[in-house]
Amino acid sequence: MHLIDIQDSHGHLKLSLDELITLSNIVNELCYGIGMSDADFQVRIGASSSEAVDLLTQLVELIDKIEAHEKDNSAQNAGDSVLSLRKRRQH
Numbered sequence: 001m002h003l004i005d006i007q008d009s010h011g012h013l014k015l016s017l018d019e020l021i022t023l024s025n026i027v028n029e030l031c032y033g034i035g036m037s038d039a040d041f042q043v044r045i046g047a048s049s050s051e052a053v054d055l056l057t058q059l060v061e062l063i064d065k066i067e068a069h070e071k072d073n074s075a076q077n078a079g080d081s082v083l084s085l086r087k088r089r090q091h
Helices: 017-033 038-045 049-090
Strands: 002-007 010-014
Touching (some): 017 049, 038 049
C-alpha cells in the first residue's frame, strides 16, 4: 500500500489486488464471522454494521472490476501474441 496524497480529510492510496482482498476478508469477518450486537459493533468498530456491509460490497465490486480488467488484459495480450505470430509467419 502506498500513500499517494492527502487532501482535506481524504487519503488517496494505491493498493494491490492482494491488499484489497485482505481488506475485504477482514471486513467480511467483522460483518459475518464475529457475532456481536449492532450496538456493540458500533462501539467497537466505530461504524454501524450496515456501513461495514456497504463497505464490503464496495470492496468486492472493486475487486471484481480489477479481476475482470486483468482478465481482459490477459486475453488482449494473448490475442496480440497470436496476431504477432501470424504476421511473422506470413513474412
